[in-house]
Amino acid sequence: MRRVFLWCALSLALLLQSGPVGAQALDKVTLGTNWVAEAEHGGFYQAVADGTYKKYGLDVTILPGGPNANNRILLPVGKIDFYMTSGLLQAFDAVAQNIPTVTIAASFQKDPQVLMAHPGQGIEKFEDLKKLTILVSKEGMSGYYQWLKKDYGFTDKQVRPYTFNPQPFFADKRTAMQGYVTSEPYAVETQGKFKPVIFLLADQGFSTYSTLIETRRELVEKKPDLVQRFVDASMIGWYNYLYGDNKAANALIRKHNPEMTDALLAYSIDRMKEYGIVDSGDSMKLGIGAMTDARIKDFFDKMVRAGIVKPGLDYKRAYTLQFVNKGVGNELRPK
Structure with a gap:
């Protein structure tokens, strides 16, 4: 009996030292973004x-990107x-x-x-648009514009460099x-005081996830x-950012990017909803973050045809469907 008592006393002491019963230490992870904080990162900020x-047992730090950062090299x-x-791509x-x-997941469809x-x-x-001069960035020229030339007949002659300054357009x-x-x-x-005519490349067949x-x-x-757990929590974050109370997330975005305004955040969220950027197509059934083999093959074939990627590339090594298409968070979408 004495041994039983001592064992119970030792067990109770260990439990008291370790904190509340069932409490677990959070897994610390860091997410690097590809640009300064903005609404396009909203789901991740929402989940924080x-x-x-x-x-979901995670302590997530968001490391913003920007013009002088290259967070992608930090991953491997x-x-x-x-x-x-x-x-x-x-x-x-x-x-x-x-x-x-x-x-492992596609936040944007x-x-x-x-x-x-x-x-x-x-x-x-x-x-x-083939009648016009088009301002295209260096990255755009090596990517989507090659597809435009192949599938739509756009030409290099009509291109001028885009320097992320709208004044030449105005x-x-x-x-x-x-x-x-x-x-x-x-x-x-x-700034220009007019509403432009807008063509979303995704609606013209540029089928990459984003x-x-x-x-x-x-x-x-x-x-x-x-x-x-990270994928599930991030996608739930996207549902709540789009369809729930996103005030705290937007405040955190503004903290990371003081130049961000409430007006631009509101505009960006409205456009994501209007154009189905996050939640449309396969995500309506499979959940935000959805990816499919057929969609990725379609985009790969288009990029091969445009000469952007080599036909022999084992593109299926680029992704896994292991963590998506489970319908996580679908119940959070407004009926």
Whole structure:
């Protein structure tokens, strides 16, 4: 009996030292983003701000990107655990370069990339843009514009460099400009004082997923439960950011990016909803974050046809469907 008493006393002491019964230490992970804090990162900030990550046993630090940061190189060397990349071309490139990363979820069903034109210039359908000079960034020239040339007959002659300054667009009504549907049209409306004609490339067949979550293959193999919890909590964050109370998330975004305004945050959220950027297509059944083999093959085939990726690339190594398509959070979508 004395031994039983001593054992019980020792067990009680250990429990008291370790904190409340059932309490567990949170897993610390870091998410690197690909730009300064903005509404396009809202689901992740929401999951931090409203405690969703903590409910899933995670202590998440968000490391913002920016013009002088390259968070993606921190992922394969283990400095961060997850990275928010822009699209599937980066995932394909990781395979081509034998970088040990893998895409595990797609926050955006549609890439936000748009081409914008002035109203009143006879630009009524997408093909009409071939009549204009188009301001395209260096990255755009090596990516989506190669697809536009192959599938739509756009030409290099009509391109001028886009320097992320809208003034050349304002100055010439026969000029079109690239942008994100969540951002540049707002600048045109507020600075140029007119509503541009907008064409979302995703609605014209540019079928990449966007705002993808990447991680290291090692983490998928050794800690799949942690990866699953991060994906599930992040996608619930997106539901709550779009359809719930996002005030705390927006406050955290503004803390990380003091130049962000309430007006632009509201505009971006409205455009994400209007164009189905986050929640449309397959996500309506499979849940936000959804990816499918058929969709990724479609985009890969288009990029091969455009000469952007090599046909022999083992593109299926770029992603896994292990952590998505489970309908997590679907009940949070308004009926």
